[in-house]
Structure formats: structure tokens, C-alpha cells
Amino acid sequence: MTETARQNRLALILTGIAVVLMLLLCTMPLYFFDATVYTKRSANTFVGDEKYAEALAEVEAVAEDFRAQGMEAEIKETVTERTTSKGEKTSLVVFTLEQTISKNLFSFLGASFSSAHILRILLALILIGAVTALAGTLKSFGAMQRDVPERDRRLRTVMPYAALIATLLVPAFVMANNVVFSRRLSLYNGGQLTEGKEEFFASLGRFLLGTEENAEAALSGLSFTKSGLVWLLAPCCIIVLIAGLMLRYGQIKHTLLKMLLILFVVAVCIITLYPYYVMLITAFRTNQETTDMYFLHMLPTEWKWQNLTDIIRRGVPRYLLNSVMVAGGATAISMLCGIPAAYAMARMDFKGKKAFLGFVIMSQMFSPVVLLIGIAQLMSTLHLNDSVVGLMLINAAFNQAFAIWLLRGTFVAISPEMEQAAMIDGCGTMGALTKVLLPVSAPGIVTALIFVFINAWNEYTISTVLISTASNRPITVGITQFSSFNMIEWQYLFAASLLATVPVVILFMAIEKHLTAGLTSGGVKG
Amino acid sequence: MNGIRTKHKWTPYVWLLPSIVLIAVFVVFPILIVFRLSFSEISKAGVVGGFVGLDNYKEAVNLPAFKTVMINTLWWVLSVVGISTVLGFIIAMALNQKFRGRKIARSVLVLPWATSLVIQASVWNYIIKYEYGSLNNVLLNTGVITQAVNWRSSFQIEFIWECTVGIFVTIPFVTFCVLAGLQSIDNELYEAAIVDGAGFWQKLRLITLPLVKPALTVSTVLNIIYVFNSFPIIYTMTKGAPANKTDTMITYLYMLSFYDRRKGPATALSVIGFLILCVCAGLYMRFVMRGEESA
Numbered sequence: 001m002t003e004t005a006r007q008n009r010l011a012l013i014l015t016g017i018a019v020v021l022m023l024l025l026c027t028m029p030l031y032f033f034d035a036t037v038y039t040k041r042s043a044n045t046f047v048g049d050e051k052y053a054e055a056l057a058e059v060e061a062v063a064e065d066f067r068a069q070g071m072e073a074e075i076k077e078t079v080t081e082r083t084t085s086k087g088e089k090t091s092l093v094v095f096t097l098e099q100t101i102s103k104n105l106f107s108f109l110g111a112s113f114s115s116a117h118i119l120r121i122l123l124a125l126i127l128i129g130a131v132t133a134l135a136g137t138l139k140s141f142g143a144m145q146r147d148v149p150e151r152d153r154r155l156r157t158v159m160p161y162a163a164l165i166a167t168l169l170v171p172a173f174v175m176a177n178n179v180v181f182s183r184r185l186s187l188y189n190g191g192q193l194t195e196g197k198e199e200f201f202a203s204l205g206r207f208l209l210g211t212e213e214n215a216e217a218a219l220s221g222l223s224f225t226k227s228g229l230v231w232l233l234a235p236c237c238i239i240v241l242i243a244g245l246m247l248r249y250g251q252i253k254h255t256l257l258k259m260l261l262i263l264f265v266v267a268v269c270i271i272t273l274y275p276y277y278v279m280l281i282t283a284f285r286t287n288q289e290t291t292d293m294y295f296l297h298m299l300p301t302e303w304k305w306q307n308l309t310d311i312i313r314r315g316v317p318r319y320l321l322n323s324v325m326v327a328g329g330a331t332a333i334s335m336l337c338g339i340p341a342a343y344a345m346a347r348m349d350f351k352g353k354k355a356f357l358g359f360v361i362m363s364q365m366f367s368p369v370v371l372l373i374g375i376a377q378l379m380s381t382l383h384l385n386d387s388v389v390g391l392m393l394i395n396a397a398f399n400q401a402f403a404i405w406l407l408r409g410t411f412v413a414i415s416p417e418m419e420q421a422a423m424i425d426g427c428g429t430m431g432a433l434t435k436v437l438l439p440v441s442a443p444g445i446v447t448a449l450i451f452v453f454i455n456a457w458n459e460y461t462i463s464t465v466l467i468s469t470a471s472n473r474p475i476t477v478g479i480t481q482f483s484s485f486n487m488i489e490w491q492y493l494f495a496a497s498l499l500a501t502v503p504v505v506i507l508f509m510a511i512e513k514h515l516t517a518g519l520t521s522g523g524v525k526g
Numbered sequence: 527m528n529g530i531r532t533k534h535k536w537t538p539y540v541w542l543l544p545s546i547v548l549i550a551v552f553v554v555f556p557i558l559i560v561f562r563l564s565f566s567e568i569s570k571a572g573v574v575g576g577f578v579g580l581d582n583y584k585e586a587v588n589l590p591a592f593k594t595v596m597i598n599t600l601w602w603v604l605s606v607v608g609i610s611t612v613l614g615f616i617i618a619m620a621l622n623q624k625f626r627g628r629k630i631a632r633s634v635l636v637l638p639w640a641t642s643l644v645i646q647a648s649v650w651n652y653i654i655k656y657e658y659g660s661l662n663n664v665l666l667n668t669g670v671i672t673q674a675v676n677w678r679s680s681f682q683i684e685f686i687w688e689c690t691v692g693i694f695v696t697i698p699f700v701t702f703c704v705l706a707g708l709q710s711i712d713n714e715l716y717e718a719a720i721v722d723g724a725g726f727w728q729k730l731r732l733i734t735l736p737l738v739k740p741a742l743t744v745s746t747v748l749n750i751i752y753v754f755n756s757f758p759i760i761y762t763m764t765k766g767a768p769a770n771k772t773d774t775m776i777t778y779l780y781m782l783s784f785y786d787r788r789k790g791p792a793t794a795l796s797v798i799g800f801l802i803l804c805v806c807a808g809l810y811m812r813f814v815m816r817g818e819e820s821a
Contacts, residue, residue: 171668174668175667175668178666178667178668179667182666225672226666226672227672228668228670258625261620261623261625262625262627264620265620265621265625265627265631268617268620268631268635269631269634269635272634272635272637272638273634273637274653275646275649275650275653276637276649278649278652278653278660279645279649282652282660290658291657291658292658333548336544337544337545337547337548338545340541340542340544340545341541341542341544341545341546343541344538344541344542345542348537348538348541349538350535350538350539353538356542356546358811359546359549360545360549361807361810361811362807362811363549363553363554365751365803365804365806365807365810366553366557366755366800366803367751367752367755368556369755369757369776369780370755370776370779370796370799370800370803371553371556371557371560371796371800372779372780372783372796373559373560373563373779373783373789373792373793373796374555374556374557374558374559374560374563374796375552375556377556377559377563378551378552378555378556378559393548393551393552394552396548396552397548397549397551397552397553398552398553400545400548400549404545429537454640457642458640458641458642458643460642460643460644460757460758461757461758461780465780465784476642476644476645479644479645479648480644483648490652493648494648494649494652497645497648497649500642500645501640501641501642501645504640504641504642505637505640505641507640508636508637508639508640509633509636509640512632512633512636512702513632515702
């Protein structure tokens with residue numbers, strides 16, 4: 001038997017195992033409901049006394065009846081003690097008989113839940129995958145991957161994709177039925193379920209009792225225990241996926257590693273994007289929904305665009321304008337001072353070059369925070385505290401180091417010959433810089449420019465200390481007005497955050513590629 | 527030297543002048559002010575009195591929270607820098623592989639770097655709320671947990687969350703520094719190693735690590751400085767509460783100076799922090815200067 005045939009056989013066996021495993025899983029109890037079938041209240045009863053034993057015996061008898069019918073029933077008791085107005089102690093014991101109903105996935109398919117469609121798609125995809133895999137393999141069982149006929153190859157491709165989609169649908173499915181059961185039942189028990197009640201109970205009745213008749217009455221007091229057991233479907237899907245990849249590409253180790261790599265990157269991306277997702281959806285929810293314990297939707301139930309107009313009325317445009325001024329001003333100052341310095345560093349020879357380099361690097365070390373007190377003192381001496389201009393200057397100064405770094409790296413990478421030629425033609429140093437070097441090094445300059453802009457835009461600490469007048473606040477400080485000590489207006493906080501984040505994120509993505517190069521040439525390699 | 531000639535000896539200094547003035551006034555001058563204040567008597571209203579020697583330092587060291595704050599700072603810097611360096615390195619290794627959608631992944635992973643720390647911290651603050659936080663919500667819906675978990679039941683756990691957010695926002699910087707280093711490695715080295723029969727770990731230990739070491743060192747040292755200086759995460763999430771138990775040096779000196787109006791010990795703490803940074807800066811400079819000489 002050839003190597004390929006052996007692999008194909010392994011893949012088919014794996015697929016078979018996964019499909020059988022999945023069918024087995026579908027017969028296992030995966031959903032757990034608790035229904036209260038009998039309640040006995042025994043007033044003026046203390047735990048352990050005669051009345052208690054009497055009541056307990058009565059409940060036991062009922063429980064036996066249930067057990068005789070083949071149902072699981074569990075006795076639970078709650079004791080409430082209190083002191084009456086006469087000062088006597090009294091106690092109430094409530095016995096409840098709870099029946100646990102557990103159901104498997106096949107009965108779930110039989111009921112008409114909306115999320116059952118997802119399960120049907122899931123199972124169908126796996127089956128299609130398995131069948132096509134079989135069809136695609138049988139004829140060319142022992143052939144090398146590259147010798148497989150085109151039609152079979154296409155058939156073999158169906159399987160990994162089907163399995164991949166099935167794998168991705170598992171979480172959707174688990175979420176969907178947890179939401180349906182727990183949310184609907186808790187709403188129902190709280191008397192708030194209005195729309196779709198009959199429909200829901202009809203399918204619930206078919207699911208749990210096998211009949212639609214009087215489902216609502218029979219199921220009152222029902223609760224759902226969330227369980228992640230349905231996740232057990234996921235490994236089956238993944239096994240099928242691996243088998244599919246094996247059949248299609250032959251080399252299992254390589255494809256598996258690649259798959260793991262992509263899964264890892266996707267997981268990291270999802271974690272990275274998660275806070276942004278939260279920010280985005282919370283920004284457009286109502287105040288009530290942002291603090292709703294039972295809010296179990298992926299998206300706002302109603303997109304509240306009015307949040308945006310609300311924050312506009314509460315000074316956010318002014319803060320954004322201040323931020324633009326601070327960041328823009330800081331960038332301009334930083335470039336005006338930084339470009340000549342970087343140019344001198346890159347092109348000229350002079351004593352003390354190293355000392356200046358050290359000076360610049362040193363200044364990079366000190367974030368303004370540790371010098372906060374000194375800066376506050378300095379700014380009040382210069383009468384620049386509580387002013388946008390002051391913030392510009394501070395931000396420009398503390399970003400000098402990075403600006404010079406990035407710019408010097410860019411300039412060094414460009415050959416000085418063109419400038420030398422220009423100077424022979426009679427240009428001054430200034431002319432050589434502005435007419436020759438700057439246009440050529442535009443990408444590097446834009447990178448440095450945007451980098452400084454973003455740093456200044458995101459700066460928070462200095463602004464929060466220096467700025468006391470509300471109308472001078474940049475946006476990073478401005479958003480904190482929505483989170484006062486005793487009340488946080490999350491929807492406004494995040495709507496404003498969104499406005500503050502989107503522009504810089506777009507800018508940053510634009511320079512991301514150049515930044516890596518800049519770090520190598522300037523910052524990292526020295 | 528592949529440079530240009532200047533007419534006068536002093537021309538280069540003229541070109542440097544604006545930059546020097548900017549840094550001198552807004553960086554060096556505050557350093558001097560902080561030093562002077564730390565040796566002076568300062569009233570609650572901020573009036574600066576005469577020279578008091580080391581009194582402010584004694585007061586700072588004897589503050590009840592001093593020890594906790596220092597230990598917190600150490601944990602904060604070590605855990606955030608350490609863990610984010612390891613994770614950032616792994617992510618950079620993954621991003622250095624060729625696969626479809628790599629560009630998109632890079633743009634996504636750079637996001638936390640571009641976002642203001644206050645905003646990140648606010649979002650995480652919301653995510654880990656017990657009553658209605660998004661994390662409980664997601665975990666409940668996916669069936670991972672059956673009951674809402676209180677993610678901030680004690681200040682230790684809150685501090686761990688702050689470190690987690692710190693790690694989260696620090697990873698992109700490490701990733702992109704390491705990625706820059708990785709991309710400059712010649713692929714032929716790996717091919718030669720494969721011919722010689724080297725496995726994954728051998729390639730990692732003998733080729734990758736030594737060659738990205740410069741990038742890794744620079745990102746680590748810079749991160750120590752940035753993380754040490756980090757203020758918004760802790761300030762937004764706990765404000766150091768309860769009783770400075772989650773404060774680091776930076777947030778503590780802010781509170782001390784601008785809330786409690788105890789400028790004396792606050793400036794002393796600033797100087798201590800400044801000296802710690804100087805040591806890091808010295809190490810960094812030695813490293814960069816060496817690179818400069820060999821370049």
C-alpha cells in the first residue's frame with residue numbers, strides 16, 4: 001500500500017469516527033431544564049419537628065408517584081424564619097418537587113426552534129462532506145495528490161470547506177440556543193415575555209413533552225440550566241476538517257501547522273477586536289440597555305443614533321477641535337524643529353554629534369508623567385497652563401526624540417548625491433533640503449508626522465493636570481466627563497471614544513507598514 | 527562621510543538649535559524644577575520655601591503606602607513587560623509566516639497601539655463589570671460559565687486586570703519591533719539550517735533568537751520605561767483604590783501631589799522615579815550607542 005493510500009485510509013477512518021461520534025453525541029442529554037411539579041407549604045413549622053416530618057412524608061409520597069412513572073424528581077426545601085409582631089419566632093418550610101428534564105439533540109431537531117436550523121445545516125454539511133470525501137477518494141484511492149483527476153479533486157475540496165463552515169457554526173448554534181432558552185424563560189417567569197410566547201411554548205412543548213397541547217400550563221415554573229455541553233460537537237467538526245485537509249492536500253503535518261497558525265492569528269485578532277466591538281455596540285445602545293444584566297444580544301436591539309447628537313450637544317465637537325489643534329500644532333512644531341536637526345544629524349559632520357544623540361535619547365526616556373509637578377510649575381510660570389498652546393509645546397518636546405529618530409533614519413537611507421549635485425548647481429543647503437531631499441523622503445516624513453500626531457492626540461495625563469477650563473479640554477480628557485464618580489453614562493462615553501478613536505486608527509493603519517521600516521532604520525538598529 | 531559640506535563650522539549647530547531649545551525648555555527645565563522642589567519646603571498652597579535638605583525624601587519613604595506602592599510598581603513593570611514580550615514575540619513569529627490575510631491581521635493587531643490608553647482602560651472597565659459587563663455576558667451566552675462571575679472581587683484581582691490591560695496594549699509595540707527584526711533575517715540561513723537537519727527549536731535557538739536580540743533588547747528597555755511611566759490604565763480603572771493598594775509610583779505621586787496637596791514628598795518620589803529611569807536610560811543608551819558605532 002502506498003503512502004498516499006495509507007493517508008487516505010486514515011482520513012476516511014477519521015471522518016467515519018467523527019460522524020459516528022457526532023451521532024452518539026446527539027443522543028446524549030445535552031439540555032437541562034428544571035420544572036417545579038409540586039409545591040407544599042407548611043406554615044409554622046420548624047426543621048426537625050413533628051409537622052415537618054409529616055409534610056416531608058407527604059412530599060415523599062408524591063415524589064414516589066413521579067418516580068414510578070419513570071421521571072426524575074428531586075425534593076428541595078427552603079426555610080424562611082422570621083419574628084412575628086408579638087415577638088415569637090416562626091418558620092415557614094416550603095417543599096418543592098423539582099423534575100429535571102434532560103433532552104438530546106434529536107428531540108431538539110424535532111421541535112421547531114429557529115436555532116434548530118443551524119443544527120440542521122451543521123449536520124447536513126458534515127454529511128455532505130463525508131459523502132463527497134468518500135466519492136472523491138474511492139476512484140483514485142492510491143494516486144498521488146497531484147495525479148488525482150480534476151473532478152475528484154473538486155469533490156475532495158468540498159469536504160474541508162463544509163467542515164470549516166460547520167466548525168464556525170458550532171459557537172453560533174450554542175449561543176443561539178442558550179439565549180433562546182434562558183432569556184425567554186427568565187422573561188416569561190418575570191411576566192415580561194409578550195411577543196412570540198405561544199410559538200415558543202408550542203415548540204418547547206413539542207421538545208419537552210412531545211405534545212403542543214396545554215404546553216404553557218404544564219411548563220410553568222420552568223427554568224433552564226445553561227450548559228456548554230453542546231460544545232462537544234466542535235471537536236467532531238474539527239476532526240472532519242483535519243481529515244478533509246488530509247484528503248485534499250496530502251501533507252497532513254504541514255497543513256495542520258498552517259491551520260493552527262491561522263487559528264492562532266484569528267484568535268488573537270478576535271481578542272484584539274473585542275474591546276472595539278464592545279465600544280461600537282455600546283455607543284449605540286440606550287442607557288437602560290448598557291446596564292441591563294440580561295442583555296444577551298450581539299447587537300443593540302435598536303440602534304440609537306441619537307447618542308451621537310446628544311454628545312455633540314455636550315461639548316464633544318469642541319474637545320475634538322481642541323485635540324486637532326493640540327495634535328496638529330504639536331506635529332507642526334515637532335517637524336519644524338525636528339527636520340533640521342535630523343538633517344544635520346544625517347548629513348553633517350560636527351563635534352558633539354554624539355552628545356546631541358545622547359541628549360535626544362535621554363529626552364525620550366522621560367515620559368512627562370514623572371516630571372508632572374515640574375511641568376505644571378513651569379507652565380504656570382510661563383502662563384501657559386490651561387492653554388492649548390502649552391499642550392502643543394509639551395507634546396512637541398516629548399515627541400522630538402521619536403521624530404528625529406524616524407526622520408534621521410529616512411534621510412540616512414537616501415543617497416546624498418542628488419543634494420550634492422543640487423548644491424553644485426548653486427542651491428544653498430536650505431534649497432537642497434527643501435527642493436531635493438524633502439520630496440524624496442516624503443513617505444518617511446509622513447510616517448513621522450502621523451506618529452507624532454497620534455501620540456499627541458492620545459495624550460491624557462498632562463492635559464488632565466494642565467487643563468482646568470472645560471472649553472480647553474482635548475477629547476481624551478473630555479470623555480471623562482461622562483464617567484463621574486456615581487454615574488457612568490457608558491453609551492455617551494463610548495460614543496465619544498469612538499469619535500476619538502476612528503480617525504487615529506485609520507491614520508495608524510496607513511503608516512503601519514512604514515513604521516516597521518522606520519523602527520528598523522531609526523529606533524531599533526540605532 | 528557621505529555628507530554635505532557646510533560653509534561655517536557653526537552651521538550644524540544652527541540647524542540643531544530649535545530642537546535643542548524645545549527639549550531644553552520643556553524637558554530639561556522641568557527636571558531641574560523637580561530637583562529643586564524636592565529639596566525645598568513647600569506649603570499646601572504650593573508656596574516654595576527654603577532649603578530643607580532630605581526632609582522631603584524622609585517623609586516620602588515614611589509614607590504608609592510607600593512600601594505597597596513600590597512593590598506594586600515592581601510587579602506592574604515585571605509582569606507587563608515580561609508577559610507582553612513573550613506574547614509579542616510569539617505573535618511576531620506567527621505574523622512572519624506567509625499566509626493569506628496576513629496584511630489584514632497586521633492592521634488589526636496594531637490597533638491597541640493607536641488607541642488612547644484612557645479609552646482602552648474605560649472599555650475594559652466596562653467589559654469586566656460584574657452586574658452587566660460584556661465578558662460575563664459573552665461567557666454566559668456561550669455556556670462557558672453558568673453564573674455571572676465577579677471579576678473584581680478583590681483589589682488583588684483588580685490589579686491583575688490592570689496588568690492584563692497593560693499587557694494587552696503593550697503587545698503591539700513588541701510585536702512590531704520583533705517583526706522588524708525578523709524580516710531582516712536572511713531566509714537562506716533557515717534554508718541552510720534545514721539542509722543541516724535542524725528542527726524548529728534549534729532554528730529558533732540558534733538563528734532567530736540571536737538575530738532578533740537587538741530588536742528585543744530595545745523593545746524591552748523602551749517598554750520598561752513606558753510601562754513604568756504608564757498612568758491612565760490604573761487611574762481610570764481603580765484610581766489606586768482601596769487605600770493606594772493598587773497604585774504604582776506614578777499614579778501615587780499624582781494623587782499625592784494633585785489630590786492630597788503634599789507636593790514635598792511627591793517631588794521626592796518624582797526624583798526617585800527619575801533616578802530609576804536614569805538607570806534604565808543609561809543601559810539603553812549604552813546599547814544604542816554601541817549599535818551606532820558598529821553601523
